[in-house]
Amino acid sequence: MERNGGHYTDKTRVLDIKPLRTLRPVFPSGNQAPPFVCAPPFGPFPPGFSSFYPFSSSQANQHTPDLNQAQYPPQHQQPQNPPPVYQQQPPQHASEPSLVTPLRSFRSPDVSNGNAELEGSTVKRRIPKKRPIARPENMNFESGINVADRENGNRELVLSVLMRFDALRRRFAQLEDAKEAVSGIIKRPDLKSGSTCMGRGVRTNTKKRPGIVPGVEIGDVFFFRFEMCLVGLHSPSMAGIDYLVVKGETEEEPIATSIVSSGYYDNDEGNPDVLIYTGQGGNADKDKQSSDQKLERGNLALEKSLRRDSAVRVIRGLKEASHNAKMYIYDGLYEIKESWVEKGKSGHNTFKYKLVRAPGQPPAFASWTAIQKWKTGVPSRQGLILPDMTSGVESIPVSLVNEVDTDNGPAYFTYSTTVKYSESFKLMQPSFGCDCANLCKPGNLDCHCIRKNGGDFPYTGNGILVSRKPMIYECSPSCPCSTCKNKVTQMGVKVRLEVFKSANRGWGLRSWDAIRAGSFICIYVGEAKDKSKVQQTMANDDYTFDTTNVYNPFKWNYEPGLADEDACEEMSEESEIPLPLIISAKNVGNVARFMNHSCSPNVFWQPVSYENNSQLFVHVAFFAISHIPPMTELTYDYGVSRPSGTQNGNPLYGKKKCFCGSAYCRGSFG
DNA sequence: GATACTTCAATGCG
DNA sequence: CCGCATTGAAGTAT
Numbered sequence: 001m002e003r004n005g006g007h008y009t010d011k012t013r014v015l016d017i018k019p020l021r022t023l024r025p026v027f028p029s030g031n032q033a034p035p036f037v038c039a040p041p042f043g044p045f046p047p048g049f050s051s052f053y054p055f056s057s058s059q060a061n062q063h064t065p066d067l068n069q070a071q072y073p074p075q076h077q078q079p080q081n082p083p084p085v086y087q088q089q090p091p092q093h094a095s096e097p098s099l100v101t102p103l104r105s106f107r108s109p110d111v112s113n114g115n116a117e118l119e120g121s122t123v124k125r126r127i128p129k130k131r132p133i134a135r136p137e138n139m140n141f142e143s144g145i146n147v148a149d150r151e152n153g154n155r156e157l158v159l160s161v162l163m164r165f166d167a168l169r170r171r172f173a174q175l176e177d178a179k180e181a182v183s184g185i186i187k188r189p190d191l192k193s194g195s196t197c198m199g200r201g202v203r204t205n206t207k208k209r210p211g212i213v214p215g216v217e218i219g220d221v222f223f224f225r226f227e228m229c230l231v232g233l234h235s236p237s238m239a240g241i242d243y244l245v246v247k248g249e250t251e252e253e254p255i256a257t258s259i260v261s262s263g264y265y266d267n268d269e270g271n272p273d274v275l276i277y278t279g280q281g282g283n284a285d286k287d288k289q290s291s292d293q294k295l296e297r298g299n300l301a302l303e304k305s306l307r308r309d310s311a312v313r314v315i316r317g318l319k320e321a322s323h324n325a326k327m328y329i330y331d332g333l334y335e336i337k338e339s340w341v342e343k344g345k346s347g348h349n350t351f352k353y354k355l356v357r358a359p360g361q362p363p364a365f366a367s368w369t370a371i372q373k374w375k376t377g378v379p380s381r382q383g384l385i386l387p388d389m390t391s392g393v394e395s396i397p398v399s400l401v402n403e404v405d406t407d408n409g410p411a412y413f414t415y416s417t418t419v420k421y422s423e424s425f426k427l428m429q430p431s432f433g434c435d436c437a438n439l440c441k442p443g444n445l446d447c448h449c450i451r452k453n454g455g456d457f458p459y460t461g462n463g464i465l466v467s468r469k470p471m472i473y474e475c476s477p478s479c480p481c482s483t484c485k486n487k488v489t490q491m492g493v494k495v496r497l498e499v500f501k502s503a504n505r506g507w508g509l510r511s512w513d514a515i516r517a518g519s520f521i522c523i524y525v526g527e528a529k530d531k532s533k534v535q536q537t538m539a540n541d542d543y544t545f546d547t548t549n550v551y552n553p554f555k556w557n558y559e560p561g562l563a564d565e566d567a568c569e570e571m572s573e574e575s576e577i578p579l580p581l582i583i584s585a586k587n588v589g590n591v592a593r594f595m596n597h598s599c600s601p602n603v604f605w606q607p608v609s610y611e612n613n614s615q616l617f618v619h620v621a622f623f624a625i626s627h628i629p630p631m632t633e634l635t636y637d638y639g640v641s642r643p644s645g646t647q648n649g650n651p652l653y654g655k656k657k658c659f660c661g662s663a664y665c666r667g668s669f670g
Numbered sequence: 671g672a673t674a675c676t677t678c679a680a681t682g683c684g
Numbered sequence: 685c686c687g688c689a690t691t692g693a694a695g696t697a698t
Contacts, residue, residue: 187680187681187682187690187691187692188679188680188681188691188692188693190679190680191679191680191691191692191693194693194694195693195694198693198694224679224680225679225680226679226693226694229693229694235694235695236676236677236693236694236695236696237677237679237692237693237694237695238676238677238678238679238692238693238694239676239677239678239694239695240677240678241677241678242695243696245696259678260678261678262678262679278678280676280677280678281676281677283677283678286689297676297677297696297697298677317678326679326680
């Protein structure tokens with residue numbers, strides 16, 4: 001039950017800066033990509049690292065020691081006056097050619113080997129394929145998860161399993177999308193990925209148990225039933241009741257461990273701590289009439305749990321009214337208070353169970369219901385300063401909220417959704433889009449834009465990024481493919497965000513909506529400049545994104561050893577930008593300027609380029625690393641600025657003290 | 671151990 | 685945007 005706010009490392013020791021463990025230059029020479037060794041794919045997570053921290057400000061305040069802000073001013077903060085005025089800037093169009101001066105060129109893509117190379121990028125990132133064809137008989141796949149950890153997990157492992165599942169699922173979805181409908185085999189990428197992970201031992205908490213599951217935290221969100229199977233939260237792939245047979249006084253009897261409430265039956269919306277749950281079975285099937293439910297299996301288990309006062313885990317299935325997003329949120333332990341039999345809609349008997357949430361648990365489902373109400377405006381969000389700090393520039397409002405002190409907003413800046421390019425970014429060469437008629441179909445290798453991505457369509461059908469890459473090429477506004485899905489980062493923010501005052505790190509960014517792994521969040525807006533032509537002091541400003549920083553590499557993509565197709569070669573995931581780019585959001589920016597640093601981030605940045613008016617632009621786009629529960633602060637790794645030329649393999653230290661609170665905190669950043 | 675059965679999934683089609 | 689049919693895999697029961 002310990003959330004990250006409750007357990008801080010001793011910040012007085014921050015001065016004693018540790019070496020940055022796995023830091024590597026972002027442009028390593030040679031083929032040094034580490035072989036996959038089954039470490040957690042995205043930097044280790046501390047066992048208690050966390051997730052859902054709804055209404056965190058008040059809770060955090062209770063537990064957070066004074067972190068001596070006078071001595072270590074929070075990152076990112078500008079002088080607080082004058083009062084905030086969020087002047088909006090009209091969307092920038094091609095009518096301002098002098099401002100929209102593009103980047104230097106890319107070499108025309110080398111389509112022959114399916115790999116677009118950037119000019120000025122001297123390092124060829126392709127890693128020679130060493131793996132044999134990934135067939136079960138000649139594969140020697142090891143999950144890297146030992147027997148003990150597979151039985152009883154931990155936070156790090158749970159997050160790792162979820163990431164590996166979803167990376168594989170996205171890849172299967174990508175492969176399916178690319179096939180013609182006739183030969184498409186992978187109709188259910190979730191099942192395919194899930195059963196692959198099961199078979200290869202990419203799972204944890206296989207020991208079934210009632211109560212707490214190690215590494216799974218209240219408020220965790222899931223988007224597929226299989227995700228809950230793999231981490232041992234709820235093992236049936238479809239059924240709603242999970243149970244376990246234990247020794248009773250006289251004979252063996254089942255007790256319930258967890259239930260999924262999909263909202264299929266009517267739920268009492270009144271009190272989020274109470275759940276009336278309907279037993280299983282009795283439903284009409286294609287060759288079966290509906291019938292009375294029987295006191296067996298899950299129904300019997302719930303009855304026995306009631307007798308034994310044994311609490312069950314409850315997972316709430318949620319459907320957001322606005323769009324079709326279905327998801328699950330783990331809402332902790334409930335006690336079964338009573339049971340009865342009731343006539344269902346079909347006139348047959350159904351079992352009913354009244355469950356009441358155990359006290360003392362952090363809110364999860366209750367927070368979600370509260371957020372749904374905020375969206376209607378009644379009651380309004382507590383601590384609201386501005387309902388939309390973008391003044392309508394974003395299609396979805398961005399709230400400005402302060403629940404911790406009297407600060408009424410960050411310093412003045414101009415909100416914009418488009419990057420301003422300075423004169424120094426002249427394209428040396430024109431660039432071309434594709435000539436697809438209506439939309440660019442995945443798998444269509446005649447599409448120039450798809451070929452620039454190495455033959456892969458970078459996003460799944462619902463706009464989720466499949467893999468990290470040195471560069472993503474999107475279709476451009478001037479491509480004729482008007483309804484094309486390869487324009488994800490050009491369509492603006494799609495999640496309901498809020499800028500909030502954090503307890504110890506100034507303003508931060510978080511989302512009212514749950515965010516799926518791989519979802520686009522926003523781009524980094526500001527004034528883009530060639531760093532080599534800018535004074536050093538400018539580059540050191542707060543509110544600056546610097547692509548030349550040294551970033552901690554991490555593994556996010558699917559593992560070729562898990563995908564059962566042989567064509568995959570392991571590509572570098574690390575970003576590759578053709579010139580030292582800095583983006584200053586000091587005067588002009590968007591929500592990205594409020595995202596804080598963390599050494600265990602939940603967001604990564606990815607270079608994305610697309611052409612406009614025959615000129616190529618590079619953007620820094622942010623995507624979710626893992627599923628992010630509502631109200632969890634969004635953070636990315638700021639990296640460490642590179643001292644000019646004097647690196648010599650010595651560990652690099654950031655200039656700012658880090659307050660991310662992660663057990664894997666490097667101590668500094670920036 | 672094989673195999674049948676159960677199951678509040680997820681998708682795509684009309 | 686929906687209702688419906690289709691396909692589905694783990695775990696349990698036989």
